[in-house]
Structures are given as structure tokens and as C-alpha cells.
Amino acid sequence: MKKYPMYADDICTHTSDDYEKHLGAVITPLFQNSLFIQKKGESYGSGEFLYSRMSNPTVEVAEKKLAELEKGEKSLCFSSGMGAISSGILSSIGHGAHVICVRNVYGPTRSFLEVFCKRFGIETTFVPGLEVQDFEKAIRPNTKLIYLESPTTFLFWLQDIEKVCQLAKANNLLTMIDNTWATPLYQNPIEMGVDIVMHTASKYLGGHSDIVAGALISGEERMNKIQEEERAWLGNTIDPHTAWLMTRGMRTLPVRMEKHQQQGIAIAEYLENHPRVQQVFFPGLKSHPQQDLINKQLKGFSGLLSFIPAGTDEQILEFVDSLKWFQTGCSWGGFESLVIPIGFGMDAETEERLGVPHGLVRISVGLENLYTLLEDLDQALAKLPLAKKR
Ligand SMILES: Cc1ncc(COP(=O)(O)O)c(C=O)c1O
CATH class of the missing domain: 3.40.640.10 (Type I PLP-dependent aspartate aminotransferase-like (Major domain))
Structure with missing residues (x-):
């Protein structure tokens, strides 16, 4: 040894x-x-x-x-x-x-x-x-x-x-x-x-x-x-x-992180290609604008990402509530999938000061089965209008 x-x-x-x-x-x-x-x-x-x-x-x-x-x-x-x-x-x-x-x-x-x-x-x-x-x-x-x-x-x-x-x-x-x-x-x-x-x-x-x-x-x-x-x-x-x-x-950190990473990438790509999602923020996406820095600094990705769905505030908050497997909660990084609406209830000046865009939703992708999570997102997103991609 x-x-x-x-x-x-x-x-x-x-x-x-x-x-x-x-x-x-x-x-x-x-x-x-x-x-x-x-x-x-x-x-x-x-x-x-x-x-x-x-x-x-x-x-x-x-x-x-x-x-x-x-x-x-x-x-x-x-x-x-x-x-x-x-x-x-x-x-x-x-x-x-x-x-x-x-x-x-x-x-x-x-x-x-x-x-x-x-x-x-x-x-x-x-x-x-x-x-x-x-x-x-x-x-x-x-x-x-x-x-x-x-x-x-x-x-x-x-x-x-x-x-x-x-x-x-x-x-x-x-x-x-x-x-x-x-x-x-x-x-x-x-x-x-x-x-x-x-x-x-x-x-x-x-x-x-x-x-x-x-x-x-x-x-x-x-x-x-x-x-x-x-x-x-x-x-x-x-x-x-x-x-x-x-x-x-x-x-068990290395084995857990491998699955968080795999599922994080899969869900980010799914959301990016979804017609009812405006924009996705995740360093594991090829569309992230800081590719050189990502390659230089990061050896992998975790399962925390954010996105802006289409719809009014009420529609987006309803989308969050209609998720069955993503419990609503402020923490992240655990075994369980979580969702939290972040870009709501702030005036424009506070959004600008904190750098949080209106309508931002953050999810922590957990260790449940990937298809269970994708199906859950699918049923909840289906209720939203079509997005203007950013
Ligand atoms: C990025 C980040 N840093 C620090 C903290 C603070 O950690 P703790 O809740 O263990 O005090 C949190 C908690 O959510 C966090 O998200």
C-alpha cells in the first residue's frame, strides 16, 4: 500500500x-x-x-x-x-x-x-x-x-x-x-x-x-x-x-460527484434544447462563454445549475411547485434534487446590484434516476409557453 x-x-x-x-x-x-x-x-x-x-x-x-x-x-x-x-x-x-x-x-x-x-x-x-x-x-x-x-x-x-x-x-x-x-x-x-x-x-x-x-x-x-x-x-x-x-x-465523494456531474450535464443539455426554456447557466455546457477559463481551471462539473424558463412570474412559480421530485429548498449538493426560484420579488436595482436576472430558477441535481428527473422536468415544463431563446 x-x-x-x-x-x-x-x-x-x-x-x-x-x-x-x-x-x-x-x-x-x-x-x-x-x-x-x-x-x-x-x-x-x-x-x-x-x-x-x-x-x-x-x-x-x-x-x-x-x-x-x-x-x-x-x-x-x-x-x-x-x-x-x-x-x-x-x-x-x-x-x-x-x-x-x-x-x-x-x-x-x-x-x-x-x-x-x-x-x-x-x-x-x-x-x-x-x-x-x-x-x-x-x-x-x-x-x-x-x-x-x-x-x-x-x-x-x-x-x-x-x-x-x-x-x-x-x-x-x-x-x-x-x-x-x-x-x-x-x-x-x-x-x-x-x-x-x-x-x-x-x-x-x-x-x-x-x-x-x-x-x-x-x-x-x-x-x-x-x-x-x-x-x-x-x-x-x-x-x-x-x-x-x-x-x-x-x-464516497468521488463516486457521488461522478453521478452529479453526469446528470448535471445531461439535464443542462436537455434544458438548453427545451423550447420552453429561455437560457441555461452551467459551466458544463459547450455554450458557456468562458470555455478557455473552464478548460484551464476546472477538472469537472458538479450538479448545481440555473436557468430562466419562459412565462410570467406566476407561471414560473407554478412550474416550480408542479415539480414532484425536485423539492423546493435553498441548499444544494445533497443526494436529493432541489429547486429554488431565485430571481423573484426583487426590484430591478437589487437584481442589477446582486447580478441575478429576473425569472432565474436554480436546481441542484441529485442522485435519483436521470430519467425520473427528466420526466419530472418534462411534465412541469409542458405547462409553460414557448420561449424566445436568449
Ligand atoms: C456558495 C456558498 N457558500 C457558502 C455557504 C454557507 O455555508 P453554510 O450554510 O454551511 O454556512 C453556502 C450555503 O448555502 C453557499 O451556497
């Missing part, structure tokens, strides 16, 4: 196995304890583990797998994706700093920057991010961080990660990216120069819609600092049981 696994499937299945240490148990047991007592006579903190807010053997299994998958030195897990995002951002900035963030970013990330960080004198400029110049033009003397989400998870626009990182390095700025859509299997931003990679494990990493968790991956020095400062002080460490479930999810 190889000592250091090289392939993602080997990392997902076997990194951190330690049969000898754990009485031959085939998986690392669940250490559901807050405290690790110290040996009498030994100094405080001299043991391998001390207190589960700082570190825990069950949590370390998930962290080691993620660090290897993302080709980073060290990973830390958090109680949610937002826990990871807020800790990563706060570790990169100080009072009076300026952040540049991609406009289409996940809503609560935007609010964290726009509302929470603003209370502490931090300003953020949101840029479209399609051109590297968008970031360059926004740089100020007090800029500290460029925050990316590529692809974005409403319209699936990519940012040129390598070029943005070169710009950041030339200006002494840090870069952080939300890599959740691609998973560590299909995109490795550290190899492209990114300083901090973030995942919400509530999506594909967990994969079973039974946990809320998050993770950061970066260099050892930065991660040690976050472990001792942001994660320890904000107290947003992952719970061992959640980490145990996360590891269980990660063991």
Missing part, C-alpha cells in the same frame, strides 16, 4: 487511517469528548490534544483529508461554511481595511462584508469579476483581501484565478476563494496561487443533507494562527460528531 496517497479516491477513503492506534477499528472512532486529561506531573498543554474547541482526533481525520485533497499544508473545520468564511476573512484584515469581492457572491458572505464588517470600519467594493481589470481598478492603498467565488453559484461565472492571484501578489494582497461548487476534486485553487480556500461541507463534502459544517485550507502558519485565534476565540469549531459524519460523506 502506498504510504502517501496521491489520488483523490485514495485520500477520501484512506487518509488518516490508523488501525494500530484504534484497536483495529476500520475507521477512526468518534471522540465525542470535550476534554483530554493530562498526565500527572506533565506540564499544561503538553499532550497531543487538550480541549475539543482547539483540536480533536475525529475532527483531524476530516481536516487531513481536506488538506491533501486541496493540496494545502493544513485544514481546519468549522461549525458551518459561514463560520469558515467569517474566520478566514477576519484573519486577513484589520481595522480600516478594504476588501474587493466578486459581485455574485453567496448572499450571507456579501452581508457579512457589507453589514457586519462595515461596523468595524471595513469597506468592501463588489466587482463583476469577469475581467482581471475589475479587481485592479478597485485596489486602494488600504486594500488587504480579494475574495473570489468561482464559479459563482447563481450564474456560474468564472474568475481568472491565476491572473487575479498574480495581481494580488504584485500588490501585497491576500486572496480567498469559495471553492464549494467545484469541490476539491474538480478545482484546486492553491495550485493557482490562492492563499485561503474555503468550503461549506453542508453541500457535496457531507453530501447527505444531514450536516452543517465548513472548512478552510491554507499554509500551516496561517492555519495555526486561525486555530489559536479566530476559531478558538469565536468558538466556531466543528462538533466531533458532525466531523465524523463529514468524513463518512467524504469517503
